[in-house]
Amino acid sequence: MQPLSDRQQQILELLQTRQRISTEEIRAHFDISPATASRDIHALVLAGLAVKASLGVKLAPPGEQSSQEKKCFYCNGTIKERTVFIIQMEDGSQRSACCCHCGLLALEQAGVNTALACDFLYGRMINARQAAYVLGSTVNLCCEPSVLSFDSEEEARRFQLGFGGDVYTMEPAIQKLKDLMRL
Numbered sequence: 001m002q003p004l005s006d007r008q009q010q011i012l013e014l015l016q017t018r019q020r021i022s023t024e025e026i027r028a029h030f031d032i033s034p035a036t037a038s039r040d041i042h043a044l045v046l047a048g049l050a051v052k053a054s055l056g057v058k059l060a061p062p063g064e065q066s067s068q069e070k071k072c073f074y075c076n077g078t079i080k081e082r083t084v085f086i087i088q089m090e091d092g093s094q095r096s097a098c099c100c101h102c103g104l105l106a107l108e109q110a111g112v113n114t115a116l117a118c119d120f121l122y123g124r125m126i127n128a129r130q131a132a133y134v135l136g137s138t139v140n141l142c143c144e145p146s147v148l149s150f151d152s153e154e155e156a157r158r159f160q161l162g163f164g165g166d167v168y169t170m171e172p173a174i175q176k177l178k179d180l181m182r183l
Protein backbone atom coordinates (compact mmCIF):
# COMPACT_ATOMS: atom_id res chain seq x y z
CA MET A 1 0.00 0.00 0.00
CA GLN A 2 1.21 3.46 -0.91
CA PRO A 3 1.80 5.93 1.91
CA LEU A 4 -0.61 8.87 1.79
CA SER A 5 0.44 11.68 -0.52
CA ASP A 6 0.66 15.24 0.80
CA ARG A 7 -2.64 16.02 -0.88
CA GLN A 8 -4.36 12.96 0.60
CA GLN A 9 -3.05 14.06 4.00
CA GLN A 10 -4.57 17.49 3.42
CA ILE A 11 -7.90 15.97 2.39
CA LEU A 12 -7.85 14.00 5.63
CA GLU A 13 -7.24 17.20 7.59
CA LEU A 14 -10.18 18.85 5.82
CA LEU A 15 -12.30 15.83 6.72
CA GLN A 16 -11.30 16.07 10.36
CA THR A 17 -12.75 19.57 10.55
CA ARG A 18 -15.75 19.00 8.29
CA GLN A 19 -16.65 15.28 8.68
CA ARG A 20 -17.73 15.06 5.05
CA ILE A 21 -16.50 16.43 1.75
CA SER A 22 -17.71 15.89 -1.80
CA THR A 23 -15.57 14.76 -4.74
CA GLU A 24 -16.42 18.04 -6.46
CA GLU A 25 -15.22 20.09 -3.46
CA ILE A 26 -11.94 18.15 -3.38
CA ARG A 27 -11.54 18.66 -7.11
CA ALA A 28 -12.13 22.41 -6.87
CA HIS A 29 -10.09 22.91 -3.69
CA PHE A 30 -6.94 21.28 -5.09
CA ASP A 31 -7.60 22.09 -8.76
CA ILE A 32 -7.30 18.44 -9.81
CA SER A 33 -9.32 16.23 -12.18
CA PRO A 34 -12.43 14.37 -10.92
CA ALA A 35 -10.57 11.08 -11.53
CA THR A 36 -7.64 12.19 -9.35
CA ALA A 37 -10.07 13.28 -6.63
CA SER A 38 -11.76 9.84 -6.81
CA ARG A 39 -8.40 8.07 -6.55
CA ASP A 40 -7.46 10.14 -3.48
CA ILE A 41 -10.76 9.19 -1.84
CA HIS A 42 -10.18 5.51 -2.68
CA ALA A 43 -6.71 5.67 -1.08
CA LEU A 44 -8.10 7.17 2.14
CA VAL A 45 -10.86 4.53 2.28
CA LEU A 46 -8.41 1.66 1.75
CA ALA A 47 -6.23 3.07 4.52
CA GLY A 48 -9.27 2.77 6.81
CA LEU A 49 -9.25 6.53 7.48
CA ALA A 50 -12.48 7.41 5.70
CA VAL A 51 -15.56 5.75 4.23
CA LYS A 52 -17.28 6.36 0.92
CA ALA A 53 -20.29 8.65 0.99
CA SER A 54 -22.82 9.06 -1.81
CA LEU A 55 -21.15 12.09 -3.40
CA GLY A 56 -17.74 11.96 -1.81
CA VAL A 57 -16.18 10.81 1.39
CA LYS A 58 -16.67 11.09 5.14
CA LEU A 59 -14.57 10.46 8.18
CA ALA A 60 -14.48 6.83 9.33
CA PRO A 61 -16.56 6.42 12.51
CA PRO A 62 -14.44 5.41 15.52
CA GLY A 63 -14.16 1.65 16.00
CA GLU A 64 -15.16 1.07 12.38
CA GLN A 65 -12.74 -1.81 11.88
CA SER A 66 -13.96 -4.05 14.69
CA SER A 67 -14.97 -7.51 13.55
CA GLN A 68 -18.54 -7.28 14.84
CA GLU A 69 -19.12 -4.12 12.79
CA LYS A 70 -22.34 -4.51 10.81
CA LYS A 71 -21.66 -1.71 8.36
CA CYS A 72 -19.67 -2.00 5.16
CA PHE A 73 -16.12 -0.92 5.97
CA TYR A 74 -15.73 0.61 2.52
CA CYS A 75 -18.93 2.68 2.13
CA ASN A 76 -20.47 2.39 5.61
CA GLY A 77 -23.67 1.05 4.03
CA THR A 78 -25.78 -1.57 5.73
CA ILE A 79 -24.60 -5.13 5.16
CA LYS A 80 -27.22 -7.47 3.73
CA GLU A 81 -26.76 -11.21 4.05
CA ARG A 82 -27.79 -11.64 0.42
CA THR A 83 -24.80 -9.73 -0.97
CA VAL A 84 -22.18 -9.74 1.82
CA PHE A 85 -18.51 -9.93 0.85
CA ILE A 86 -16.07 -10.97 3.56
CA ILE A 87 -12.35 -10.23 3.54
CA GLN A 88 -10.11 -12.27 5.84
CA MET A 89 -7.01 -10.36 6.82
CA GLU A 90 -3.61 -11.94 7.40
CA ASP A 91 -3.77 -10.90 11.06
CA GLY A 92 -6.91 -13.03 11.48
CA SER A 93 -9.38 -10.16 11.59
CA GLN A 94 -12.30 -9.92 9.22
CA ARG A 95 -13.74 -7.02 7.27
CA SER A 96 -17.19 -7.16 5.74
CA ALA A 97 -18.38 -5.23 2.73
CA CYS A 98 -22.00 -4.67 1.74
CA CYS A 99 -21.58 -6.28 -1.69
CA CYS A 100 -19.07 -7.38 -4.34
CA HIS A 101 -18.81 -3.79 -5.58
CA CYS A 102 -17.22 -2.56 -2.34
CA GLY A 103 -15.54 -5.91 -1.66
CA LEU A 104 -13.65 -5.99 -4.95
CA LEU A 105 -12.56 -2.35 -4.60
CA ALA A 106 -11.36 -3.10 -1.07
CA LEU A 107 -9.25 -6.12 -2.04
CA GLU A 108 -6.33 -3.85 -2.92
CA GLN A 109 -5.65 -2.97 0.70
CA ALA A 110 -2.58 -4.36 2.38
CA GLY A 111 -2.78 -7.54 4.46
CA VAL A 112 -5.63 -9.33 2.66
CA ASN A 113 -5.47 -13.10 3.04
CA THR A 114 -8.60 -14.55 1.43
CA ALA A 115 -12.02 -13.28 0.48
CA LEU A 116 -15.48 -14.82 0.32
CA ALA A 117 -18.31 -13.64 -1.88
CA CYS A 118 -21.95 -14.61 -1.54
CA ASP A 119 -23.17 -16.69 -4.48
CA PHE A 120 -26.12 -14.80 -5.89
CA LEU A 121 -28.17 -17.86 -6.86
CA TYR A 122 -27.79 -20.03 -3.78
CA GLY A 123 -26.66 -17.65 -1.05
CA ARG A 124 -23.56 -19.75 -0.19
CA MET A 125 -20.22 -18.16 0.57
CA ILE A 126 -17.74 -18.94 -2.21
CA ASN A 127 -14.05 -18.25 -2.77
CA ALA A 128 -13.97 -14.74 -4.25
CA ARG A 129 -10.88 -15.52 -6.34
CA GLN A 130 -12.65 -18.37 -8.15
CA ALA A 131 -16.05 -16.72 -8.52
CA ALA A 132 -17.51 -15.37 -11.76
CA TYR A 133 -18.81 -11.80 -11.59
CA VAL A 134 -21.56 -10.07 -13.53
CA LEU A 135 -21.03 -6.30 -13.72
CA GLY A 136 -23.71 -3.83 -14.68
CA SER A 137 -26.74 -6.13 -14.88
CA THR A 138 -30.24 -4.75 -14.38
CA VAL A 139 -30.41 -6.43 -10.93
CA ASN A 140 -29.13 -3.84 -8.52
CA LEU A 141 -29.42 -4.79 -4.86
CA CYS A 142 -26.72 -2.56 -3.42
CA CYS A 143 -23.99 -0.28 -4.84
CA GLU A 144 -23.91 0.94 -8.44
CA PRO A 145 -22.75 -0.34 -10.84
CA SER A 146 -24.12 -3.64 -9.65
CA VAL A 147 -21.63 -6.49 -9.16
CA LEU A 148 -23.01 -9.98 -8.47
CA SER A 149 -20.99 -13.16 -7.85
CA PHE A 150 -21.64 -16.68 -9.09
CA ASP A 151 -20.14 -20.05 -8.33
CA SER A 152 -19.40 -20.79 -11.98
CA GLU A 153 -19.02 -18.94 -15.23
CA GLU A 154 -21.84 -21.04 -16.68
CA GLU A 155 -24.27 -19.76 -14.05
CA ALA A 156 -23.07 -16.21 -14.55
CA ARG A 157 -23.67 -16.51 -18.31
CA ARG A 158 -27.16 -17.92 -17.78
CA PHE A 159 -27.95 -15.00 -15.48
CA GLN A 160 -26.51 -12.58 -18.03
CA LEU A 161 -28.93 -13.87 -20.68
CA GLY A 162 -31.86 -12.65 -18.62
CA PHE A 163 -30.46 -9.64 -16.85
CA GLY A 164 -27.63 -8.27 -18.99
CA GLY A 165 -24.26 -7.02 -17.83
CA ASP A 166 -20.84 -8.52 -18.55
CA VAL A 167 -19.17 -11.63 -17.11
CA TYR A 168 -15.66 -11.45 -15.65
CA THR A 169 -13.26 -13.41 -13.49
CA MET A 170 -12.04 -11.60 -10.37
CA GLU A 171 -9.01 -9.62 -11.58
CA PRO A 172 -10.66 -8.30 -14.77
CA ALA A 173 -13.79 -7.52 -12.73
CA ILE A 174 -11.73 -5.35 -10.37
CA GLN A 175 -10.07 -3.60 -13.31
CA LYS A 176 -13.38 -2.95 -15.08
CA LEU A 177 -14.98 -1.68 -11.89
CA LYS A 178 -12.07 0.69 -11.25
CA ASP A 179 -12.35 1.97 -14.83
CA LEU A 180 -16.07 2.58 -14.36
CA MET A 181 -15.45 4.33 -11.03
CA ARG A 182 -12.51 6.25 -12.55
CA LEU A 183 -10.11 4.95 -9.91
Ligand SMILES: [Zn+2]
Pocket residue numbers: 072073074075076077097098099102143
Ligand atom coordinates in the same frame (compact mmCIF):
# COMPACT_ATOMS: atom_id res chain seq x y z
ZN1 LIG B 1 -20.21 -0.91 0.68
Ligand SMILES: [Zn+2]
Pocket residue numbers: 077098099100101102142143
Ligand atom coordinates in the same frame (compact mmCIF):
# COMPACT_ATOMS: atom_id res chain seq x y z
ZN1 LIG C 1 -22.80 -2.34 -1.74
